[in-house]
Amino acid sequence: MNTRKFIQILFLFTGLIYSCSLSAQVNDSLVLPYYMIDSSPQNAGVYVEGILIGETPQRILLTDSTEKKVVVKLKGYLDYSFNISHSDMPAGKKITLIPSTGNNVKKILVEENRGYYFSHPRKIIPITVSALLTAASGISAYYFKSLAINNNDDYNIHHDPSSLDRKRKYDIISGVSLGVLEIGFSALLYYLLLDN
Numbered sequence: 001m002n003t004r005k006f007i008q009i010l011f012l013f014t015g016l017i018y019s020c021s022l023s024a025q026v027n028d029s030l031v032l033p034y035y036m037i038d039s040s041p042q043n044a045g046v047y048v049e050g051i052l053i054g055e056t057p058q059r060i061l062l063t064d065s066t067e068k069k070v071v072v073k074l075k076g077y078l079d080y081s082f083n084i085s086h087s088d089m090p091a092g093k094k095i096t097l098i099p100s101t102g103n104n105v106k107k108i109l110v111e112e113n114r115g116y117y118f119s120h121p122r123k124i125i126p127i128t129v130s131a132l133l134t135a136a137s138g139i140s141a142y143y144f145k146s147l148a149i150n151n152n153d154d155y156n157i158h159h160d161p162s163s164l165d166r167k168r169k170y171d172i173i174s175g176v177s178l179g180v181l182e183i184g185f186s187a188l189l190y191y192l193l194l195d196n
Contacts, residue, residue: 034062038095048070049068056072080097133180144170152164
């Protein structure tokens with residue numbers, strides 16, 4: 001048997017074993033009687049009949065048919081209790097815990113409703129102007145620095161004093177453009193992130 005055929009048979013055999021194990025896992029998970037508990041906020045303790053079994057999100061597996069008392073506890077929040085039985089499986093519950101003091105209510109509401117937007121609309125015109133200024137000054141700085149380098153090379157080859165004068169002039173323009181770039185970028189950051 002050559003090596004190529006051996007590798008093909010090995011891949012086929014490995015794929016067969018893998019697909020059988022996946023099939024077995026799928027079939028096993030369908031018959032497991034579990035109850036999924038999640039909470040907001042998460043990492044709350046889950047107690048079944050007074051025994052801590054883990055933190056949310058947590059799966060509870062019941063092995064017998066008796067009803068069990070479940071309590072979800074988190075420091076600073078009211079306890080949440082309910083009963084589950086084997087007939088409830090598989091199922092789940094999402095619990096929103098209530099703060100035990102009035103001071104935490106605002107903090108939780110802010111956390112739940114937190115969005116990815118600014119609290120105030122951004123000013124489009126200053127942002128656009130500062131972005132255009134930043135881009136234009138960056139292009140200008142690059143362009144004039146390239147001209148200064150070319151004139152410096154020309155001066156080194158031909159020793160023409162006018163090339164050296166142009167190089168100095170282009171270096172100054174490039175430096176000013178870099179300064180304007182920094183100002184424009186600072187303004188852009190200000191109007192994007194800090195301005196209300």
